[in-house]
Amino acid sequence: MNASLRIGVAGLGTVGAAVVRILKRQDNALSQRCGRAIRVTAVSARDRGRNRGIDLSGVRWFDDPVGLARSDDVDCVVELIGGEDGPAKDAVEAAIGAEKHVVTANKALIARHGLALARAAEARGVTLAFEASAAGGIPVIKTLREALPGNAVQRLYGILNGTCNYILSRMEFEGLTFAACLADAQRLGYAEADPTFDVEGYDTAHKLAILTSLAFGTEIDAEAVYVEGIAAIAPLDLKMAGELGYRIKLLGVAERTRTGIEQRVHPTMVPKSSAIAQVMGVTNAVTIDADAVKELTLIGPGAGGEATASAVVADVADIAARSARAPFGRPVDRLEKGRRAPMQRHEGGYYIRLTVHDRPGVAAGVATRMAEGDISLESILQKRSETAATKDPHGRSGAPVSLVLITYAAAEAAIRAALDNIATDGLVSEAPQVIRIERE
Ligand SMILES: NC(=O)c1ccc[n+]([C@@H]2O[C@H](COP(=O)([O-])OP(=O)(O)OC[C@H]3O[C@@H](n4cnc5c(N)ncnc54)[C@H](OP(=O)(O)O)[C@@H]3O)[C@@H](O)[C@H]2O)c1
Numbered sequence: 001m002n003a004s005l006r007i008g009v010a011g012l013g014t015v016g017a018a019v020v021r022i023l024k025r026q027d028n029a030l031s032q033r034c035g036r037a038i039r040v041t042a043v044s045a046r047d048r049g050r051n052r053g054i055d056l057s058g059v060r061w062f063d064d065p066v067g068l069a070r071s072d073d074v075d076c077v078v079e080l081i082g083g084e085d086g087p088a089k090d091a092v093e094a095a096i097g098a099e100k101h102v103v104t105a106n107k108a109l110i111a112r113h114g115l116a117l118a119r120a121a122e123a124r125g126v127t128l129a130f131e132a133s134a135a136g137g138i139p140v141i142k143t144l145r146e147a148l149p150g151n152a153v154q155r156l157y158g159i160l161n162g163t164c165n166y167i168l169s170r171m172e173f174e175g176l177t178f179a180a181c182l183a184d185a186q187r188l189g190y191a192e193a194d195p196t197f198d199v200e201g202y203d204t205a206h207k208l209a210i211l212t213s214l215a216f217g218t219e220i221d222a223e224a225v226y227v228e229g230i231a232a233i234a235p236l237d238l239k240m241a242g243e244l245g246y247r248i249k250l251l252g253v254a255e256r257t258r259t260g261i262e263q264r265v266h267p268t269m270v271p272k273s274s275a276i277a278q279v280m281g282v283t284n285a286v287t288i289d290a291d292a293v294k295e296l297t298l299i300g301p302g303a304g305g306e307a308t309a310s311a312v313v314a315d316v317a318d319i320a321a322r323s324a325r326a327p328f329g330r331p332v333d334r335l336e337k338g339r340r341a342p343m344q345r346h347e348g349g350y351y352i353r354l355t356v357h358d359r360p361g362v363a364a365g366v367a368t369r370m371a372e373g374d375i376s377l378e379s380i381l382q383k384r385s386e387t388a389a390t391k392d393p394h395g396r397s398g399a400p401v402s403l404v405l406i407t408y409a410a411a412e413a414a415i416r417a418a419l420d421n422i423a424t425d426g427l428v429s430e431a432p433q434v435i436r437i438e439r440e
Contacts, residue, residue, distance in 0.1 A: 011080035105132035129315035137307030151290035162282030208252030218338030260339030
């Protein structure tokens with residue numbers, strides 16, 4: 001058998017410790033499959049005294065991950081520290097500079113610096129692999145890079161953040177508020193102490209930027225992703241969505257449109273019958289629409305130590321077997337500069353919930369403004385609170401009531417202009433809730 005592949009693991013937290021565990025557990029099967037053994041020879045973390053439940057005897061310890069990256073007894077550095085800059089980036093750059101392969105689960109690093117790192121890896125003749133950086137244990141990067149060359153991808157969309165999906169699932173089924181579900185997610189360890197990154201959509205945006213590049217053969221463009229989080233979703237929106245035949249999910253969507261490539265992350269209404277609507281709790285899912293395969297949906301664990309480590313080990317095994325591919329499926333110079341489609345040019349259906357004054361003529365005023373913007377309404381529903389209805393059965397109390405509109409496909413710019421006019425007319429008492437509808 002060939003000389004073993006020597007691994008240096010930088011970061012021994014949730015994922016790093018699980019990688020060390022799996023490499024040991026699958027030791028024999030991996031060497032049979034790859035034609036050589038895979039051995040962890042070096043590790044790095046901050047606290048040497050911490051019990052991580054893994055056997056590190058005979059493994060060299062580095063306090064500094066850059067030292068590990070440059071160490072002579074390491075062929076492949078597995079970066080599991082996290083963060084788009086700082087020690088993670090330093091270690092990855094040092095590893096590539098020292099002509100070592102790199103495997104990482106770090107979506108922030110790849111979304112921001114993936115192109116430059118891939119270029120550097122290419123120049124040094126080493127591999128950069130990041131399967132675990134998008135959708136954790138789901139092999140979506142491999143699928144896009146290796147399984148679909150006979151396809152032109154038209155659209156890719158997914159639930160890429162388990163914390164948000166958990167919160168929205170509980171809000172829907174238990175009628176709870178966003179704040180209550182977030183507190184539970186934190187208590188159960190699904191959400192970070194600072195959940196901003198997850199609930200405001202940035203984590204999804206990083207993953208989407210990576211997947212967009214692989215789906216369309218374009219340079220990563222994380223700056224181009226339009227991002228909206230889930231904090232403003234109210235239980236009433238989930239209830240209304242249900243009554244109208246939809247569910248609300250935080251989706252990352254990448255689509256080739258007439259105006260260019262759209263990348264957007266926002267709460268989205270999806271038909272209840274769609275595959276993605278069935279995905280509940282912390283589970284992730286990605287649907288790929290492509291010309292030959294039509295629709296392909298991958299569903300599975302998007303996070304968790306062992307599930308994420310499963311994807312990391314797959315990359316390590318490719319390197320050991322010398323079967324790793326170019327990071328973005330083709331040499332960096334052959335990636336296209338994708339044309340950005342501005343969000344204002346987005347076209348689709350919309351759910352709009354307006355809080356209007358309960359008085360005659362309001363619904364007609366709203367409908368007129370929509371018609372002026374060439375926006376066709378599929379339905380218009382007025383939801384009065386039970387108290388308002390009891391106090392004034394004729395609907396003239398002037399109290400705030402919800403008016404829900406579902407539009408046919410319309411341009412984002414037209415919707416925004418119509419809503420501005422409605423606000424100027426004094427018809428609404430609160431900012432409108434706008435949720436885009438994703439077609440099947
Ligand atoms: N957790 C998941 O489910 C998941 C899923 C997909 C992707 N990822 C990605 O995987 C990566 C790791 O995530 P994680 O959840 O395993 O993080 P984690 O549990 O916080 O572990 C981070 C590790 O990095 C070490 N570390 C931090 N700063 C360091 C430094 N300056 N030098 C050396 N070591 C340092 C820490 O050392 P100490 O242990 O000594 O503090 C710890 O072992 C991140 O990029 C994350 O986005 C995670």
